[in-house]
Amino acid sequence: MTRQLNILGTGKIIPTALHIEMQRSYLEYAMSVIVGRALPDVRDGLKPVHRRILYAMYELGLTPDRPFRKCARVVGDVLGKYHPHGDQAVYDALVRMVQNFSSRYPLLSGHGNFGSVDNDPPAAMRYTETRLAAIADRGLLKDISDSTVDFSKNFDNSQQEPVVLPAQLPILLLNGCTGIAVGMATSIPPHNLGELVDGLIALIDNPDVSDEKLWKIIPGPDFPTGGQIINTNGVKEAYATGRGIIPIRGVTRIETLNVGRRRRKERTAIIVTELPYQVNKSSWIEKMASLVNQGNLEDIADIRDESDRTGMRVVIELKRDANSNTVLKRLYRKTALQSNFGMISLALVDNKPCQLSLRQLLEEFLKFREQTLKRKYSYELKEAQNRVDLSKGLLIALDNLDQVIDILRNAADGTTAKFKFKKELEISDAQANAILAMPMRRLTGLEKQKLQAEYHKLQTRINELQTLLNDRNELLKTLKKDLRSLKRNFGDPRRTKIVTLPRDTKAQSTKSELKTKSSFSKQENNLEKKSQSSELPQTLGFFSCQKPPEDAILEITHNSEVAWRSPGNKGLEHLVYSATIGRQTKLIVITDASKAYPLTVSEIPPVTIQSVSLLSLLVKVKQKDVNRVIYSGFLPQNLENQDLLLLTKLGRIKRIAMSQLTRLTNRGLMLVKLKDGDYLDYACPTQEGQAVVIATSGGRVLRLSVTNGMIGVMGRNTQGNQALTLRYGETLVGCVTLNMEEDILLISSLGYGKRLSSKDIRVGKLGDIGHQCLQFKSKTDGLRGMILTKDKEEITLLTDYNRSLVVPISSIPFLGKDGTGDRLVKLQSEETIITVLN
Numbered sequence: 001m002t003r004q005l006n007i008l009g010t011g012k013i014i015p016t017a018l019h020i021e022m023q024r025s026y027l028e029y030a031m032s033v034i035v036g037r038a039l040p041d042v043r044d045g046l047k048p049v050h051r052r053i054l055y056a057m058y059e060l061g062l063t064p065d066r067p068f069r070k071c072a073r074v075v076g077d078v079l080g081k082y083h084p085h086g087d088q089a090v091y092d093a094l095v096r097m098v099q100n101f102s103s104r105y106p107l108l109s110g111h112g113n114f115g116s117v118d119n120d121p122p123a124a125m126r127y128t129e130t131r132l133a134a135i136a137d138r139g140l141l142k143d144i145s146d147s148t149v150d151f152s153k154n155f156d157n158s159q160q161e162p163v164v165l166p167a168q169l170p171i172l173l174l175n176g177c178t179g180i181a182v183g184m185a186t187s188i189p190p191h192n193l194g195e196l197v198d199g200l201i202a203l204i205d206n207p208d209v210s211d212e213k214l215w216k217i218i219p220g221p222d223f224p225t226g227g228q229i230i231n232t233n234g235v236k237e238a239y240a241t242g243r244g245i246i247p248i249r250g251v252t253r254i255e256t257l258n259v260g261r262r263r264r265k266e267r268t269a270i271i272v273t274e275l276p277y278q279v280n281k282s283s284w285i286e287k288m289a290s291l292v293n294q295g296n297l298e299d300i301a302d303i304r305d306e307s308d309r310t311g312m313r314v315v316i317e318l319k320r321d322a323n324s325n326t327v328l329k330r331l332y333r334k335t336a337l338q339s340n341f342g343m344i345s346l347a348l349v350d351n352k353p354c355q356l357s358l359r360q361l362l363e364e365f366l367k368f369r370e371q372t373l374k375r376k377y378s379y380e381l382k383e384a385q386n387r388v389d390l391s392k393g394l395l396i397a398l399d400n401l402d403q404v405i406d407i408l409r410n411a412a413d414g415t416t417a418k419f420k421f422k423k424e425l426e427i428s429d430a431q432a433n434a435i436l437a438m439p440m441r442r443l444t445g446l447e448k449q450k451l452q453a454e455y456h457k458l459q460t461r462i463n464e465l466q467t468l469l470n471d472r473n474e475l476l477k478t479l480k481k482d483l484r485s486l487k488r489n490f491g492d493p494r495r496t497k498i499v500t501l502p503r504d505t506k507a508q509s510t511k512s513e514l515k516t517k518s519s520f521s522k523q524e525n526n527l528e529k530k531s532q533s534s535e536l537p538q539t540l541g542f543f544s545c546q547k548p549p550e551d552a553i554l555e556i557t558h559n560s561e562v563a564w565r566s567p568g569n570k571g572l573e574h575l576v577y578s579a580t581i582g583r584q585t586k587l588i589v590i591t592d593a594s595k596a597y598p599l600t601v602s603e604i605p606p607v608t609i610q611s612v613s614l615l616s617l618l619v620k621v622k623q624k625d626v627n628r629v630i631y632s633g634f635l636p637q638n639l640e641n642q643d644l645l646l647l648t649k650l651g652r653i654k655r656i657a658m659s660q661l662t663r664l665t666n667r668g669l670m671l672v673k674l675k676d677g678d679y680l681d682y683a684c685p686t687q688e689g690q691a692v693v694i695a696t697s698g699g700r701v702l703r704l705s706v707t708n709g710m711i712g713v714m715g716r717n718t719q720g721n722q723a724l725t726l727r728y729g730e731t732l733v734g735c736v737t738l739n740m741e742e743d744i745l746l747i748s749s750l751g752y753g754k755r756l757s758s759k760d761i762r763v764g765k766l767g768d769i770g771h772q773c774l775q776f777k778s779k780t781d782g783l784r785g786m787i788l789t790k791d792k793e794e795i796t797l798l799t800d801y802n803r804s805l806v807v808p809i810s811s812i813p814f815l816g817k818d819g820t821g822d823r824l825v826k827l828q829s830e831e832t833i834i835t836v837l838n
Contacts, residue, residue: 030182035351038181040188042347042354042361043368044140044165045172047179049093052082054107055162057132058141068111068129075125081159087125095122098130103175104190104224105490107136117225117275117312118282135490139169147379148372166372168482170196170365172347173358176221184353186346189221189246189277194491196362197483203362204476214359215239219498221341226251226274226495226666230338235498239358242345248276249338251497251666253600254324254584257317267301268324272314272337273665279336281307285314288335297334299327311667366479373468373475381465386430388458391451393431394438398448400425404435493618497603554581554601558798558837560614560629562604574796574804574837577632588661589614590631594646594680595668596661618666631683635661643713645692645706646672647682647723647735653692653704653766654720655711658685673719682735693744693758694723694770695734695786701746702770703761706737710766721766734786743789745812746774746821747797749832750781753807754821755789755814773817785836797825798835 040047046054056077062069075090083090096102098110101117112128115121122128132141143166150163176190199218202209220235228249229235238244251274259267275281285305291297299322306313318327332338345356349364356364397404403424411417414436421432441447468475552564556577563572564581587599597618605612614629635658636642642658654672661669672680686692690706702724704710714720726732736744738758747753756773764770774783787795789809797805805825813822827833 034181034184034353035348038179039184039186039346039348039353040172040177040179041164042172042349042356042364044167045170045174045177045347046165047093047177049078049083049085049090050097050107051165052078052161053090053094053097054132054136054140054165055144056081057108057130058137058144062131063137064109064132064134066131068109068131071110071125071128071130074130082154082161084155091122091125094125094130095128101224104222105133105135105174105193107133107140107171107175109133117280119280135169139486139490140165140167140171142166142168143376145379148376164368166376167365168369169193169486170200170362172365173361177347181353184346185344187342187344188347189341189343190223191218192222192492192494194487195219195222195494197487197491200362200366200483201480203359203366204480211240211359214362218358221246221343221496222494223248223277223496225277225279226497227276228274228497228499230499232498232500234340234343238343238345242343242355242357242360244343246341246343247338248341248496249332249499250275250279252328252337253586253598257315259317267320268318268322270316270318270324270328270331272316273312275312276336276339277341279339281305281312281314284336288316288331291334297327297330299323311665313665369479370475373479377465377468377475381462381469384458384462384465388455388462389428390431390434391455391458393427393434394442394451395448395455396425396427396431397421397435397438398443398451401443552581552601553578554587554604556614556632558835560632562612562614562617562632564601564604564606574798576837581634585634586664588631588633588635588664589618589629590671590680590683591615591618591626591668592628592630592679592681593626594648594672594674595626595670596664597666597668598664618668627679630680633685636685641687643686643688643706644671645682645684645686645711645735645737646680646720647694647732648672648674648678648720649681649732650675650678651694651722651724651726651732652678652720653694653711653723654718655686655706655713656716657713660716669716671716673717675719681732684735684737686737690737690739691758691763692735692737693761693786694732695746695773695783696724696726696730696770697733697782697784698727698730699746699748699772699774699776699783700724700730700770701744701756701761701773701786702764702768703758704766705763723766724768724770733783736786736788738788738790743814745787745789745795745809746783747785747787747795747824747833747836748774748776748781748821749784749834750776750778751797751823751825751827751833752777752781752821753812753824754819755809755812756817757814760817771817775818775820777820784833787836787838792838796837797833798837799827799831800834801828801831803831 037048044051053074057074060069060074060077062074071091071094074094075087078090079085079087094108095114097108098106098114100106108130109132110128110130113120113123114128144162146160148166151160152163153159154161172188173191173196174193176188177186178188179186195218199214202214202217215236220229220232228251230247230249234244234246236244238246250272253271253273255269255271257267257269259265275284285303288297289303292300292303299319300316301319302315302317304315304317306315316327316331318324345358345361346353347356347361348354349356404421407420407424408417411420418432418436421427421435422429427435442451468478554562554564554577555572555575556562557572558574558576561572581601585601587601588596589599590596599614599617603617614632615626639659639662643655644658644661646654646656652672656671660671674680686706688706688708692704692706692711694702694704704723711721738744742758743755744758745753745755752774754774761771761773776782792809794806794808797807799805807824812824815821
């Protein structure tokens with residue numbers, strides 16, 4: 001008889017039902033995959049592989065200020081120390097953290113080919129290089145040690161690795177996460193850093209803040225590839241329950257192209273500049289071309305991919321007499337130009353998978369961040385207390401220096417000296433050791449002063465740390481301060497617009513309708529029928545507003561507030577522009593950073609809701625680099641010989657062809673190459689043969705001819721020429737283009753003014769200082785504004801006392817270049833004019 005193996009060491013066999021053993025083993029395997037690979041931790045928002053990559057790079061010293069290192073070296077370290085799995089899996093995770101079209105805020109920087117939005121594969125790891133991005137170095141790895149987070153042994157017990165990184169930002173929401181585990185999955189979209197910080201601060205200030213207010217601060221995901229979220233029903237459901245469907249559309253516009261051999265034929269085209277998140281551009285174009293060839297997509301003549309390094313541009317050329325909006329709706333319905341992002345907020349909380357709402361995700365992060373700060377400050381307090389104790393012992397030794405020297409001289413060895421120090425000086429064991437280790441140079445008077453200063457500094461820091469640890473409000477203030485600092489350093493404007501469609505074109509996004517596509521298709525067919533009678537806009541605005549009427553009146557104020565209104569409704573105040581505009585007209589907006597951006601009129605909200613800043617409607621603008629809008633206007637129908645004149649703060653002038661603005665994208669188009677400290681101050685349309693008049697705050701006026709001989713047309717990547725030299729303390733206050741015999745009006749800060757015929761101002765040359773055309777009675781006065789008087793009946797003067805003063809043009813006399821002009825308005829004591837409106 002065969003002997004039984006002594007497997008359990010007792011010689012006994014425990015009978016177990018097969019289905020019970022399979023169930024137990026499968027559950028253990030499933031939990032191992034869930035915790036160890038597939039789902040992120042709610043605290044730092046990372047899966048184990050991402051956490052190990054970042055920590056391995058931190059150990060290698062690959063900080064943002066150090067050189068790049070080969071990715072193969074990083075992958076090797078991760079495999080050998082922390083992650084004993086396939087090298088390709090580690091490299092794929094590393095690549096994704098570099099790609100700016102996959103991560104909203106990439107955690108790694110890279111050199112080399114890391115793939116593209118066309119799903120091009122990255123180069124092999126031996127060719128690419130990487131290092132930590134600044135946001136990862138500061139927001140994830142700063143202060144990492146066993147005093148702030150827990151560490152555990154690696155797979156072979158040879159290394160220690162962090163269980164979680166001391167994240168200062170909610171990376172789980174910041175960059176999002178996707179993962180498929182056993183029987184469950186997670187899919188969290190990326191969000192805007194500034195909005196998340198504002199939401200966290202709102203929760204800190206008021207833990208009972210309503211969901212509606214929180215959703216107003218964080219209105220929806222912000223995808224790295226831009227796009228448009230259409231309607232917010234799905235967003236609200238996902239934020240409330242942790243699960244929902246968010247419909248996303250690409251960004252399109254309608255253009256008229258000149259085609260044919262001699263470009264004499266005109267064709268309407270749909271231009272796609274942004275695609276929904278995770279949509280492969282090349283696959284989408286192939287799918288679209290296949291549908292066209294099969295006859296499932298009608299009225300499309302040609303499809304071209306004109307994308308380059310400056311941005312995406314896919315041209316869908318339409319057949320003659322095709323309805324662009326009808327074709328666009330078919331693209332939304334039949335291709336990935338409109339797709340759904342299924343949000344599932346599943347993450348590990350205490351190593352257990354939990355589906356969390358937006359509020360719960362933020363609260364879990366704040367709880368972790370508070371614990372991290374407490375651990376950090378507790379460790380720092382302990383270290384400071386130990387150090388102050390040693391400093392106190394050294395100061396005792398210096399105060400009793402003769403006694404210390406006598407003990408050392410007569411002691412047989414160090415142990416004896418240590419014992420006598422403790423007994424005679426009444427100090428601790430650690431203090432005695434510090435005295436024995438003290439070098440001779442510490443006995444000097446200067447070193448004693450340094451030691452006393454260190455002692456007082458440590459005492460101050462100990463008091464601060466004790467306050468932080470004992471007073472939760474003070475701790476939360478520090479937490480908010482850190483969040484605001486991160487927002488200042490890494491925050492940027494939202495890329496994804498949130499569009500609320502009007503009632504007659506609204507694509508319903510409730511669960512029941514998104515489960516099947518039949519009802520959605522029926523709805524789109526109805527829209528196609530409606531579009532035969534009146535064209536519908538391709539986008540209907542970032543704000544929740546109804547469809548603009550056909551005769552909408554667009555209004556722009558002097559401080560770049562913009563809105564539209566219907567005839568008969570009350571409009572905005574202090575307008576610089578008001579006219580009836582078509583809803584699909586493109587508005588050109590130029591900022592002081594010398595960039596031009598396009599803006600469709602239909603993206604602007606109505607007066608009945610609110611007026612908004614033009615800057616807030618430009619999603620690609622980096623707000624920290626831009627202070628104001630310089631110019632907003634429309635391209636003329638005939639661009640031949642039409643130019644744009646640009647003048648910078650430092651007095652450099654440049655003329656570019658208006659045709660340069662015909663292909664603007666949301667990324668903006670640079671118009672002037674600016675020097676450090678310079679910015680764009682004025683922009684105005686012009687053409688050959690006109691004149692430009694420039695005024696300074698010192699009352700000087702320079703007139704130049706707009707001719708190729710004086711101000712020639714230049715390319716975009718030039719700085720222009722020096723128009724005039726500004727004296728110390730002078731600034732530019734006006735720049736207008738005019739025909740040969742127009743009149744200008746000069747207004748000073750203290751309310752003096754006069755009209756001046758342009759023919760009285762002699763034409764100068766580039767670099768001239770101009771002519772003194774307005775003198776001042778007071779040293780505190782200066783030229784405030786210069787405007788053209790043609791076709792104007794009155795001007796409006798705004799003061800720093802919030803007063804608005806109207807002056808008829810006819811009441812202002814014509815005067816020569818000499819003199820101060822007439823007093824136009826009576827101002828109060830110390831009141832000055834700050835803005836001149838025509």
